[in-house]
Amino acid sequence: MFEYVGALHMHSTFSDGSGTVKEIAGFADEVGLDYIILTDHNTLRALTEGYEGWYGNTMLLVGCEINDRNNSNHYLALGIDETISTRVPAKEYVKKVKDSGGIGFLAHPHEKRNSMKEHPPYPWTEWDTDDFTGIEIWNHMSEWMEGLTEQNKYNYFMHPLRSIVGPPKETLEKWDELNLKRKVVGIGGIDAHAHKVNLLGFFEVEVFPYKVLFKSVRTHVLTDTKITKGKNGKNFENAKKAIYNALGSGRCFVSNFYHGDAKGFRFFAEKNKKIYKMGDYIESGGKTHLRVILPNISGTIDLIRNGEK
Template identity: 35%
Template sequence: MTSRECLDDVTSNGGTAFIVHPLGKRKITFNINLEAWNDWEHNGFTGIEIWSYLHDWIHDLKLSNLWHFYKYPNRQIKGPDPKLLSLWDRLGQKRKVVGISGLDAHLRRIPFVRKPIFTYKELFKTIRTHVLIDGELSKSDEAIQSIYKAHKEGMCYISFDLLADATGFMFVANSGDRMYHMGDEVFNIENEIGFCIKSPHPATIKLLRNGKIHREIKGTFLETSSTEKGVYRVEAYIENRPWVFTNPIYVR
């Protein structure tokens, strides 16, 4: 079965499909050779993985710096690949494409070294996908479905929570008497659309339109407006380190 056929099979059965490792990864020294996804005209996927911890960590890995990367793994995290963010912005101008994160969690043991690397306890504190849902979570089927829905609709944002807990980060828009959230598509706006961003921690906050900076501030609050259509999303940095990447609000 081809990858395209797999996607079609998932969606035809009511599933939600995401492309992980979309740019692939090739590190011959470490026996890593993952194929990139190239069939971007196919609409069978809901979204893509825009930030993978392990793929970020391994990006600049060499034999010469392996020990340093082992001792200080979180210092090597640079953020989503700019090429992938640019691709995401372009895809979003055609249709909604949800962005999620991943860890690619694989516990590793190094010969003659006692401490393993990438333990699940450590990794699960790093890059996370925060979902926006109504009410408290429980172990019910209804709660599980609400998480599925949040991922499918793009009602989520990604953060490097080891820097700071991004719980409560907010990105909304308003036009007329209506309010819009991450993942929403806005049609037939009135004269302008307003944007409001609130951060639980001081940060460099960037509102982007189609990948270009529309407004940037340092602090915890940004409020601005626009009369232009486009794919609007937010990036936030703490001391120049990548922290938050929201899903877009699409102004059509």
């Protein structure tokens, strides 16, 4: 298996972000990410205008973040070629993404932020559908804003990585519940906009600079074949397919780089002399050995089954 480390869920000047596509890709390359996926709101302009491709050693892919007419039920749609109307119910655009051959993830499904009236929460409410690929189990911006208070806001603005602890308990429980019925993939998102705000009336701060957030929540993918960089268009399409196949099948895991580099982590099962990787199905019954490989970092391993450790 080949491992590639990337970041998902970010916005450029094509929607409500402050950075251009080239600037964002440049920051990702500086940090050393293998891939990033841009998800501007309800637009694929970065795709149609030819921005997908290699930027140094970083591959930039383009999806979009769809919402309904009430600006709720945000959905990360990847691997699609045409935008989908926001005038249709969430169930419809989720199905359209699937029918078009794309994959999709519920964005910040249990968001509860209330620290800024101008930035209300956007939770997922339309759970009566099975057409989504997975859910964003960890969203950097959502967790940061949910912990923001009048007392700590200056510290939060100056140190955006320290306050991020882990995925919401409610989201992890829902993810576990959904996986009792079918495979539901979990990904992490940074939700980067790099907004600039004014503190104390004269001090401008860039909240969540792209380069900083690229060092936080990451999604690692595992592929069967090595991704080959090159000017050959076929090479890029094969690399793109490999990334999306890994995300779509669940051959991925989420980490927070701020606490250490998780590259090299593996979790797999062995049964009847056969190895089952992350995202694989395995029949119940019989003796199964679970294996965990940790990189050179210390930590605690918690195994959760049916909502219980």
